[in-house]
Amino acid sequence: MMPTGKRSEERLYEFIERLFDQDCRSVFQVLYEEGKELSDEELAEKTGLRLNVVRRALNMLLEKSLVTYRRVKEPGRFRSEFYWRVNLDGLQQLLLQRKKMALEKLKTRLRVEKETYYYVCPLDGARYSLDEAAEYDYICPRCGTPLMPDENQDKIVAVLERIVEKLGEEIKREEVQRR
Numbered sequence: 001m002m003p004t005g006k007r008s009e010e011r012l013y014e015f016i017e018r019l020f021d022q023d024c025r026s027v028f029q030v031l032y033e034e035g036k037e038l039s040d041e042e043l044a045e046k047t048g049l050r051l052n053v054v055r056r057a058l059n060m061l062l063e064k065s066l067v068t069y070r071r072v073k074e075p076g077r078f079r080s081e082f083y084w085r086v087n088l089d090g091l092q093q094l095l096l097q098r099k100k101m102a103l104e105k106l107k108t109r110l111r112v113e114k115e116t117y118y119y120v121c122p123l124d125g126a127r128y129s130l131d132e133a134a135e136y137d138y139i140c141p142r143c144g145t146p147l148m149p150d151e152n153q154d155k156i157v158a159v160l161e162r163i164v165e166k167l168g169e170e171i172k173r174e175e176v177q178r179r
């Protein structure tokens with residue numbers, strides 16, 4: 001599913017900015033919001049960016065299949081005109097890929113939480129694995145308070161399991177939709 005609503009749009013633009021840079025975000029945002037084809041010149045005008053900056057951003061977005069173009073050779077003109085739009089399919093694929101990566105990270109984290117016994121400092125909340133705690137003689141290296149077994153660990157595992165399950169289902173649903 002495409003993200004909908006102002007907040008998720010903002011998140012999408014921020015994601016593009018993190019992945020590329022601010023110029024790419026501006027170009028992508030204009031294309032996404034206009035929802036129609038725009039030429040290099042129109043994009044430069046609407047973003048306030050220089051034409052070469054717009055073209056660089058478009059090439060970067062094109063490399064990740066986030067935009068597509070239509071090339072038009074106008075009679076009597078030396079250069080072909082390019083008309084750009086957001087590639088929704090490419091965008092969906094990229095978002096799905098990101099979700100899969102996030103899921104793998106969460107699964108690893110969950111495995112570690114399940115396999116490792118944790119200690120926590122009751123004063124500052126710092127968390128240490130059993131190995132680390134043993135290394136510090138069960139004394140918080142930050143403040144010298146004796147470390148306690150982390151009683152929240154079961155809760156953390158339960159929360160992680162829920163997130164992993166939800167994200168896994170979401171990915172499965174999206175993959176079915178793509179077929």
Ligand SMILES: [Zn+2]
Binds near residue numbers: 144
């Ligand atoms: Zn401490």
